[in-house]
Amino acid sequence: MATTTAERTSSTRSSVVVTDDAIQVRIPRPDTAGPQSARAATLAFAARADSFQGLVLWHRYEAIYALLVARMAQADANGANTEYTRVYDPLCQVAASYAVAAGVRQRSAEHFVEAAQACFEKIPTVGRLLRDGLITPAWFTRVVEQTSLVIDPDLMAFLDAEIAHRLSTLGGLTSKRVEDAVKVIVAEHDPDAVMLTREEVTAQKNVIVNPLNEGMSEVIVTTTAEDAILIKDALDAVIAGVCPFDPRTRGQLRSDAAAARLTGAPFVCACGREDCAAELSDEAVAARCARVVLHVVARKDTLDGTSTLPALLDGYGPISADHARELAARPDAVRRELNLDELMDHQAQPGNPYRPTAALDTAARAVHGTCSWVGCDRPAWKCDLDHVTEFNHADPAAGGATCACNLNPKCKFHHGLKTHAAGWLDDQIVGADGVIWTEITTPEGLTVRKQAANGWLIPELGLIPCSHGGATRPGSGHAEGAPEPGRARTRLEAKHRYRMRQRAANRRAREAAIAAMEAADGEPPF
Known part of the structure; x- marks a missing residue:
């Protein structure tokens, strides 16, 4: 007796066959x-x-x-x-x-x-x-x-x-x-x-001390999601003042900073150098802590109580509508309206086509929620906003546009990996239904695709028409009908051009695969 289960992939099916004496797993090769x-x-x-x-x-x-x-x-x-x-x-x-x-x-x-x-x-x-x-x-x-x-x-x-x-x-x-x-x-x-989960957590607020060994113990502070994030960000603001020669790890710095703040002891740099350039005065620490901001994105009808749609707490994830209303009612909360209609007019700052407007900046971070790289959960507001198809500062019309279709958050590590390491290719696709997808292709040639996690929160973003008209779209290489540039290219420009050609080739292959799959049985290949 044998039973078979199957999973659809981009071109064929994975299968698992269970017999009386064996389990056979078939994983298809990538396309x-x-x-x-x-x-x-x-x-x-x-x-x-x-x-x-x-x-x-x-x-x-x-x-x-x-x-x-x-x-x-x-x-x-x-x-x-x-x-x-x-x-x-x-x-x-x-x-x-x-x-x-x-x-x-x-x-x-x-x-x-x-x-x-x-x-x-x-x-x-x-x-x-x-x-x-x-x-x-x-x-x-x-x-x-x-x-x-x-x-x-x-x-x-x-x-x-x-x-x-x-x-x-x-x-x-x-x-x-x-x-x-x-x-x-x-x-x-x-x-x-x-x-109920939130009420249980609130009811169980506590501070617990657990001995670990002869000289160490751990302190566990149970508090709300937002306060936990603020505590961590405040500690990061404190430790940002140590000089580059401090030998402690980030975890050790946070531990020492927390102990110092709670006990009232001074937090000092441990480099031991006479020329230490640490900035740990009360004034310097207070100035950095004052810049700590907790971002929450919610729909208007969620805040006015007419909807139960969750909100997004940066660094944590979705929170209930009631939780969002509690945060909005805090005396230290600052509310700013996100007007997506502004993006119909322009998405880059006037006079600076490289910089997105505040509305696009917020919307792009909110719809992805984290670093857009597959597998990375770095909070969006701790990431850079990256032009997927690189912006050409020398000739903006020949490079990637500052537009919702071409911007996503990337942490510094993955931003640097994409920019400086050979063989990596990222892309962003907006479907006809407005769903925003990102793709990563590894140097080995394996492509992985994922949806922007929070399309449920801002479904309108992917439906806004691109503002860059007939200029370069991600993957197109150059404006349609435009002559090939006659000037010599820098190494960076050549790399950008190569990446745009690869994106275009990937799109053509993907569209062909979709057409073939739909012709076969009407199911999309993902």
Whole structure:
């Protein structure tokens, strides 16, 4: 007997065949040609093979769930309802058996059985994504955690379908992106599930000291999400004043700065040099701390109470509508309206085509939420805004435009990687439906695509017409109909031109693949 599950990829299907004596996993080679294809296939296997562990986990869940169902049926047949049967209920007993067989603690076993029960009763559609290798076991666990407070079975069935659809189309998944995507859906349709979590956290505000060894202890401060971010940013503002020769790591600096601030002791540079250039006076520290800003982006109807759509807290992720209204009501909150209509007129600052307007700056950061590089969760307001197709300062008409279609946030590391390391190619695509996608192609030739995480918050951004008219679009190389430049190019200009040609080639290949796939069975290749 053999069973097969399959996952759609950009050109073919991944398959997993389970027989009585073996599990065979087939991972297709990426759609690449030439000498880099073998390296791309090797990279794809190394990076994605862990997702097929979900198939084995799904079958483990199926086995333990079958035992749970049988034990529950046996308990119903016996009809006993005593103090002991309530303590040692079917789930407890099945978990006890599993704990003995697996060599784990009872609590760990109960978590496993509860996850199996959720896989087949609460979120079976998401469970099938686990089985088919579209999400990893760790990501599945995030979904179980984020939906644990939803108690309405009809609503849970709806959320299960919504979450599965979102995760199967979002692309570029990480644990944080999975958690945020689920949080948005739950917060919009069942605010109580999110509010209860927030109320529990608020009720459990605490400071705990745990001894670690003879000379060290840890202090755990439990507080609200926004205050936790402000505390970390304030500590970063303090430690920014040490000189470049301070030998401590960033973590050690934060620890020493926190201890100094809480105890009232001075925080000093540890370089030991007579020419130390540290700026740690009270005035200098206060000036840096005054620049700490916490960014929250919310819809107007969320703030006025007519919508339950979540908001975005930079550095944290989606927050409930009630939480957003609490933050807006804080006495230190400053509200600024984000008017997307301004982008219809112009998206670059007048007189400086390189600099985006404040509206575009905010919208571009908010719609991505984090560094746009696949796998990076650096908060958007701690990133640079990058022109995907590079801006040509010598001839702006021949370079990438300052436009929503060509701007996204990148952390300094990935901005530098794209700019200075050979072989990397990034691109940004806006679909006809306004969904903004980013693509990263590695030097091995492997291309990974992901959606901008917060299209649900600013869906209008991708529908705004580009303001750069017939000038260069990302991937076009130069204005349509324009003659080839006759002057010699600098090395940087040549690199930019090469990258634009590669983007154009990638787009043509992608469009051809989409057309072929739609002609075959009408399904998009992602």
